[in-house]
Amino acid sequence: MTQPNQQPTDWATRPGRHIVSLSGGKDSTALALYLRDTIPQLEYVFCDTHKELPETYDYLKRLEAYLQRPIVYLNPNRGFDHWLSLYNGMLPSAQVRWCTRKLKIEPFEAYVGHDPVWMYIGIRAEEERKAYISTKPNITAVYPFKEHGLVLSDIERLLAESGLGLPDYYEWRTRSGCYFCFFQRTGEWIGLKERHPEFYEQAKAYERDNGSENYHWRDTESLSELEQPERMEQARIAHQQRLEDEQRRRPGRTLIELQAAALDAEHDDVGCSICHL
Template sequence: MTEPRKIKHVLGLSGGKDSAALAIYMRDTYPDLDIEYFFTDTGKELPEVYDYFNKLEAYLGKDIARLNDDKGFDYWLKQFNNFLPSAQQRWCTIQMKLKPFEEWVKPLIEDGYEIVSYVGIRADEPYRDGYVPTEKFLKVRMPFVEDGLNKQDIINILNNTGLGLPKYYEWRSRSGCTFCFYQRKIEWVKLKERHPEAFEEAKCYEKHLNENASGEKYYWLGMDTPLNTLEDPKRIEEIKRNHEKALKRFEKKRRRNALYEEELIEMVDLDAIYDEVEGGGACITCYK
């Protein structure tokens, strides 16, 4: 008879509110479970995420392992022939988020472990494909779904610990790379205001892009739209004005709908404000 596998519990932090709340929830609800926390770091993450992790580590009483892809974004950009990653070609997530995780768990699995990975999907959202393990000894569990916790519960967990939301939620809806192509224009405008050096770096990456077979260039904002189009003060004003209008429309809609009970937090609710499914198609590994 084969020996049962040893179990290794792991929990991936993305820098987003849900995984942070899950780490706290697991520590407080299942204190006997020995969980290893990890973060797959592209080296291009928002500075606010690192600040938040320092506080979170203090609360958890444990370090968050940083899993780096040693090669980094510039190396991969060259490998992908100077085509920026995009929603259609999401090589960044695969090379710099998913593969480092697989490399991390591989020796554990070879050493006879089964990996149980805890993911911060909530009870009030549809299941996402996110990370679908192909490895037989890697199991995914969603405690918020199992225990029926929704978005307001998650906000309450973070507030009750005193940690609150990561600071970037003041101006951006998701964690991840400073130049993530899943940002909305209003977030790019805010990136320029909050982290001008990161905006400049994103612009630099647009300098040497290759054209596709049809002679088009794909920039961070999409086809033939370089980032410097967001530097015109009139354009910035227009983006801000449009955002304010969208926000007002959403507030009005909420007031008419008695079902909306949870508090409105502009950047947490940004996808809803623009009538999109939460996450906007981004991978849960990057933002959850």
């Protein structure tokens, strides 16, 4: 694989364990590819919520085959439903994000233990967002893409050269993570309803609306309300309008690029910096 931007590093010689935490998204996958030959002892870890899209699990399997190294799946027995019952059915939200702590941060910290660890993070050179950095003193974050100046086009090149490409869900959703993630934009919920109606139903089944307990994935409406034909049609038209606006604004982009731009035009928060890498 060509790595034109790669600079010499001493990463592999640093004492301690070297770990990349995969999310099933493009950036952490590209990082695993980028580091594979540079750090032969690299450990690959995936904090499994048990609620990922099938496309994500498939993508991870393909990555594992390419790397020829095992990916360690954390949380083998305690997925999202386990923690939801301990939180008495209270759905996580952007304000009360127990899911990230219980399903991502704590399992990773338990896996690491007290060993000195270099944790590699796939934030790109052009990105402003901050990643989760463990407060554990034995964990040191490393940002190879930032150190070497790799931007989105480099990530796409790495993925294309490996034959992995982008995860299939990129046709309708730009972020990895649970199929019901509350960070999803309306356009992504519509995509879930169209591509995986069974998962939309399952996401709906988590919602509660019985007077004393009102838990919804979205702040503005329940999934039952969103799926009403008139509302769906209105949301589809709005998404199509954003796609056309983006096409006019900057023609020549691929459909996937347009989808991402249209979703960002709807709401451009960065989502979860742990789950969506």
